[in-house]
Amino acid sequence: MKNIDSIRKDFPILDAKINGHNLIYLDNAATSQTPNCVIDSISDYYKNLNSNIHRGVHFLSQKATEKYENAREKFKEHLNASSTKEIIFTSGTTHSINLVANGFTNSLKSGDEIIVSQLEHHSNIVPWQMLCEKTGAVMKVIPMNNLGELNINAYEALLTNKTKVVFVNHVSNALGTVNPIEQIIEKAHQYGAKVLIDGAQAVPHFHVDVKKLDVDFYVCSAHKLCGPTGVGILYGKQEILEELPPYQGGGEMIDEVTFEKTTYADLPNKFEPGTPNIAGVIASGVALDYINNIGLDNIKKYEDELLVYATEKLKEIEGVKIYGESKNKTSVISFNIGKIHPYDIGSVIDNLGVAVRTGHHCAQPIMDYFKIPGTIRVSFCFYNNFEEIDILMHSLKKAVQMLS
Amino acid sequence: MFDSWMDKYEYLIDLGKNIPKINNENKTDDNIIKGCQSKVWLHATEDSGKVIFFADSDAIITKGIISLLIRTFSGQKPKDIIESDLDFIDEIGLRQHLSPNRANGLNNMIKKIKFYAIGFNKKING
Numbered sequence: 001m002k003n004i005d006s007i008r009k010d011f012p013i014l015d016a017k018i019n020g021h022n023l024i025y026l027d028n029a030a031t032s033q034t035p036n037c038v039i040d041s042i043s044d045y046y047k048n049l050n051s052n053i054h055r056g057v058h059f060l061s062q063k064a065t066e067k068y069e070n071a072r073e074k075f076k077e078h079l080n081a082s083s084t085k086e087i088i089f090t091s092g093t094t095h096s097i098n099l100v101a102n103g104f105t106n107s108l109k110s111g112d113e114i115i116v117s118q119l120e121h122h123s124n125i126v127p128w129q130m131l132c133e134k135t136g137a138v139m140k141v142i143p144m145n146n147l148g149e150l151n152i153n154a155y156e157a158l159l160t161n162k163t164k165v166v167f168v169n170h171v172s173n174a175l176g177t178v179n180p181i182e183q184i185i186e187k188a189h190q191y192g193a194k195v196l197i198d199g200a201q202a203v204p205h206f207h208v209d210v211k212k213l214d215v216d217f218y219v220c221s222a223h224k225l226c227g228p229t230g231v232g233i234l235y236g237k238q239e240i241l242e243e244l245p246p247y248q249g250g251g252e253m254i255d256e257v258t259f260e261k262t263t264y265a266d267l268p269n270k271f272e273p274g275t276p277n278i279a280g281v282i283a284s285g286v287a288l289d290y291i292n293n294i295g296l297d298n299i300k301k302y303e304d305e306l307l308v309y310a311t312e313k314l315k316e317i318e319g320v321k322i323y324g325e326s327k328n329k330t331s332v333i334s335f336n337i338g339k340i341h342p343y344d345i346g347s348v349i350d351n352l353g354v355a356v357r358t359g360h361h362c363a364q365p366i367m368d369y370f371k372i373p374g375t376i377r378v379s380f381c382f383y384n385n386f387e388e389i390d391i392l393m394h395s396l397k398k399a400v401q402m403l404s
Numbered sequence: 405m406f407d408s409w410m411d412k413y414e415y416l417i418d419l420g421k422n423i424p425k426i427n428n429e430n431k432t433d434d435n436i437i438k439g440c441q442s443k444v445w446l447h448a449t450e451d452s453g454k455v456i457f458f459a460d461s462d463a464i465i466t467k468g469i470i471s472l473l474i475r476t477f478s479g480q481k482p483k484d485i486i487e488s489d490l491d492f493i494d495e496i497g498l499r500q501h502l503s504p505n506r507a508n509g510l511n512n513m514i515k516k517i518k519f520y521a522i523g524f525n526k527k528i529n530g
């Protein structure tokens with residue numbers, strides 16, 4: 001792997017001073033930082049390329065279209081989709097999930113069942129609850145155990161011929177658990193149910209092959225992949241996307257429009273109405289190249305080392321309780337110290353320049369399971385180093401001293 | 405007034421430890437202040453035309469902040485609370501040490517305090 005010191009130089013924000021301290025950024029599961037090449041790509045777009053895509057005959061429009069479609073090609077390759085028709089750009093994972101959930105409005109009827117897991121982020125619960133309200137479908141929940149792992153036997157018991165959709169995250173944002181989605185997908189298909197996997201927390205950490213997974217929908221966000229905010233990726237199997245009704249109407253998603261009837265454009269344009277986030281999509285492609293240049297295998301290996309080191313050091317602090325102890329997890333540690341409120345610790349270490357997430361992490365069902373108001377969550381990226389973990393531990397000890 | 409943010413936090417933590425505590429029976433959902441990441445309860449009673457506040461929080465720094473506020477407002481007439489200017493919050497630099505989320509929680513605390521004062525003012529003055 002490329003040397004960490006030289007990788008860190010690619011990220012200008014890592015030089016920031018917060019309250020007089022060096023920034024220690026450990027909130028990567030919320031959003032990753034942005035390397036110079038991505039920032040330059042956005043700036044270059046507006047300086048040299050800005051135009052609207054897919055409709056201009058002029059040079060800039062053609063050039064911008066080419067770059068935009070080239071980014072689609074990169075994501076197609078990266079996820080191993082069969083065709084660029086299967087890659088839809090959205091504004092983020094949440095938008096992608098809403099697009100798919102909404103698409104089931106007419107095909108679900110009262111009494112149909114859909115299955116979610118207890119480990120989900122609110123964004124993979126609420127759009128489906130809205131679908132249930134509209135259709136009368138019923139939502140069932142795959143339970144989890146003390147280690148933060150899903151109970152697959154219980155899942156199998158939930159599946160029936162009424163099950164229409166299963167939606168589970170690949171990796172839990174709150175705990176870092178990697179879920180056995182191969183099994184989840186295979187079992188769902190035995191009952192003819194479609195499966196959506198929320199991969200927002202997976203794609204930054206390891207390879208995902210949608211063809212091998214045989215997944216129907218796979219969604220993720222560019223901003224967790226060193227890309228800009230406001231870009232989401234929706235993979236869907238071509239034959240399913242062709243059947244799925246469009247989510248929003250507008251320009252660019254149409255074939256012919258009269259006041260009597262509109263026929264829709266082919267994939268992927270059917271799901272990309274209006275002017276998309278052109279600069280963001282192009283920059284997302286640059287971010288993907290950047291990550292692939294370092295190599296996801298290298299990233300996984302290094303992040304695992306950070307996780308092991310930080311977990312060991314954390315356990316040395318008296319009163320630490322870690323939530324989510326699956327053997328198969330990404331570089332995320334969710335924890336509390338004694339009876340101290342996570343918000344208090346987060347506030348104190350923020351003043352020492354350490355950025356972590358505190359609270360329920362938009363996953364209240366998980367906090368309810370553990371009967372806690374929230375946790376402190378540290379999440380690592382490949383640009384973090386061991387020294388930063390030492391500073392984190394030092395800051396935590398100081399916070400405990402102040403707050404006890 | 406304070407040398408560093410740490411002194412400020414330590415002061416808030418001490419204030420939190422000595423908060424005029426709300427009774428457990430008044431820790432109802434109605435008395436929870438919305439918009440805070442931690443739970444904050446606020447209750448008020450009236451005594452001889454003056455408002456007395458009680459509060460609690462499950463987070464100690466938050467408890468210090470609400471403690472500071474109710475120490476300022478407790479024992480004052482409702483009308484004075486309604487008309488009070490809140491520049492002191494900016495003067496002591498409280499807001500600048502709060503994240504926007506937290507500052508939002510602070511605004512909601514002040515709103516709830518004034519809300520109680522408006523209620524008692526109506527009761528007293530009809």
